[in-house]
Amino acid sequence: MTPAKTQFSLPDDFNPETLMVAKVTEFGVFHEVRRAAHLAADLVANGAPADLDLAEQILAQVLDRQEHDPADPHHGNFYWMREDEFVEDLNAVEFVLEALIPMMIRHAARLTPALQERLLAAIKLGLMEVARLDVLVAYTNIAALGVLNTCLGGELLQTPEIATRGFGKLLAWIDYTNRSGHPLEYNSPTYTAVTLRSLKLLTDLTADAPTRQAARALTARLGLSAALHIHSGTGRWAGPHGRAYQPTIVCETAPEVERLRAWLTDGTLPRWLASFVDRPMASFSIQETAERSRGIALTTHQTPTFALGVASQSFHPQANVLMLHYARPNAPRPGVLYSRYLLDDKWFGDAYHATDRTKMLNLPDEGRFLGVQEVNRAIGLYAQIGADHFASAKGVLIWTGRDEIDEIWVGEECITELPHRLDVDQAVVVARR
Template sequence: MTVYSNKEQLLASLSAREASYNPEVKLQYGPMEKTYHTALKKDSYPYVHYTYLSVVYALDLLDSRLPDYAERAAEIVAVILQLQDRRQDSPTYGIWSYYYEEHLDQMETPDWNFADFIGKKLVLVLKHHGDRLSEGLRQGLSEAIGRACQAIVKRDVGPSYTNIAAMGAFVTLVGGEVIGQETFVEYGRNRLQRLYDYTVRLGTFVEFNSPCYTPITMEELRHIIVETKDPTSIKLTEQLLHIAWRMAAERYHPRTKEWAGPHSRSYSPMLEKYPDTRALHCPEELLPYFSTEEERYIRCPIFDEDEAGYQSYATTYLQEAYCLGSFSKDMMWNQRRNLIAYVDNQGKVAYAQLRFLKDGKDFSSAVFTGVQDKSDIVFGINLALDFGDWHPILDPVNGVFKAEDLRIRIEIGGYIEGADGDSGNKLDYDAAVVIGGQTVRVKQLSALSDEGVPRITITRSEQEDTLSIDYIIYEGPRKPFDFHEWNQAAWAYLFTLSERAEELQAGSEYKDGSLYAWCEKQGRRMGIAIPVKPDRIGQLFRNSEVSFMTEDV
């Protein structure tokens, strides 16, 4: 049940959270964190009461088995039950809002995932602690779980939304068992089978290699194994858990203790916490990956091509001192890590990450295409007409916006003590940055843009503790942009990371509306082709091409 390995840790955590409990509201409170769904603003609501953190707190209180904590947990659960949408004719029936201060009807876009996140905790509360709660509270929990299950069934998330597909399977399968609703059990069983079939056919999770969400998926899968009575579901889940662990273990970089990229979703370039191999029962045969320093070179498809209409590949290269990963096609959302490296810098870790920035924030409407051969990557960026600003869907701009700054950045952060940047070198790169014993090198192969050729700068930010190689597309007074009117918006680059630079030949050409960029070494060539004119994102993905290293020039 609990994520804590022993009772002492659990009690210490509960003690630390004591100051954040409001006995009047009977919920946990804290500083409001910016989210995609809430309409609340930090200026007006600097502190808020959290629904999810409160139900997590309640379950932990009960898991402690201390009598004094049981009463507080019951008070919290009673409030949580009241905050669920119980209106049967409501479009948000069965889910919760983020905050006590904000009703579901007031949110910009209610988050349906909260039927899963809060529902799973209520299932564990009722299953493991129902005998310690009043009959009225037990009945209320049963009804709330039923409503959450209905919301999950109604939404019917597909297997490509990995962590929610697994979490919803847990809530409906185990929740159905707990409240005696066979229809939910059957749905949960079928949902798990769909996730299994889809994942095995693809060979990995679509929510690929995510440092923040793969551990959640692991936790949900482990919960299913421990909590369900269904032997078929247990067998399927054990195999899914093995796939999750293999994906993570193969990409663990022992020297830097980082999770090698690329990452489908990540909230920070640096890894804050790795999945606990003991608590989540990592398979024995995968444990050596976490301690063995060896060269690994992995490439795999991450989409169902028939479903998506195109394919993207994830490439990861690891050697003792660094790791480097990239996707072949993706948007440049702030949660994506399309090109990211981790480097050992004097026993600590630095990272190098590609970003496309609009007024200092990642711009979702920028589209990445890349091809990687171990330490070398050729990549290009073009622009979508039907996508978002800082969020791909919830914050649409559709190619029309105002800005005072547009730039492509290679950001180097983490521990950058001693990192030294230089513009240009004898190997004809635009910029080079030495990190530890390795060197990041970048070269612009082509810039086809209505704004002209970007200006190159190397800057160090003491405040952010970063060093950045910037290709500035526009910097000046705030002005309107309309990509529908642009004829050209495509940029191509060569990125390398190595102890010493290899002799590489690289170039580009424009032909029939596409920008071709390539890199050649030792008789082998790789390259990309991307549309130059902005287009709908689906068309950009389908029309962009990648060719991996071949033996023929």
């Protein structure tokens, strides 16, 4: 007799009234539609009778949040939050289909025929929106999701022209990356993860051998870069970062080396990259190029105790164009130094992030940056860009853990009180324990 399947353990923030996971921010309680789609897919994969019953209810809620008005310019897309009244984030369709299409390929037979029919219709409608949006391959993580959904969606719907379009986008993305050396969203702890997850699903589920081979090749290319940027002394993903969020920047999340080890274990990354992830401590430099037409280059120098990274120029307000990670023995997390250009004395808690409905994820860089690095030395220049009216503008170097600063010297003077006004030609030395 086959033992009964254990019921899936729901997350603590699951709301049984809304049938979605609740997200609490300083602006209220929200429910992400994409998270609901992924939770439903997990329930279907687990397959216990109670899980399947709940999954059907959740999926009904997800499908009710698809835009069904043919007159709407984003017909077929999804609302980002249950509370939304229209499509606010155009990427929602990609993140929802990322859950629904693999679920249908793997476990469609576990769902009732009526729901299967409704899901297939929703997927077809969503893929029409994906085709209309046709994001540039430079938009790395969304292009990756688009490739995944279009290739697998075409196979699921038995519509070869859709799958062929997805394969063409994959080849265009690879060609773009080969010309530039690295995706535009270069060396991003957040978005490289989205990209590699998409390529893993595509590799696992596509029935097309050329698609699978191309996805594997691109995975190895991106994975090698990620592995080389893991700093052995801290376990962190060394900068510069094309895009990243505040919890990652200040090391509030788990060390990224753990994520890469998990990718090696589950097959997201090829096993031969293990020797790069867990390598002996050494001193070396990595130089790569990203968007060729913009002249973006990135340099990272690593030693056993620190990793310094600088980008040649900025391209996105979420970028970390100048970044230092350094080991702090017996401390819960490493030290971090990074730069920003800020207008009107903005600080943490001032920038609203619409996708996550919070002001706690970003401190956007508001300036134009030019940088150059030679081994452990770097020069960074900031200039004002994109604002006509402001009261103040400043370049900022930010250290995590101000209370851990030992001494600040300006010239030959030790500074004991802050703030301290500097002359233009004065040199500053900051000592950390």
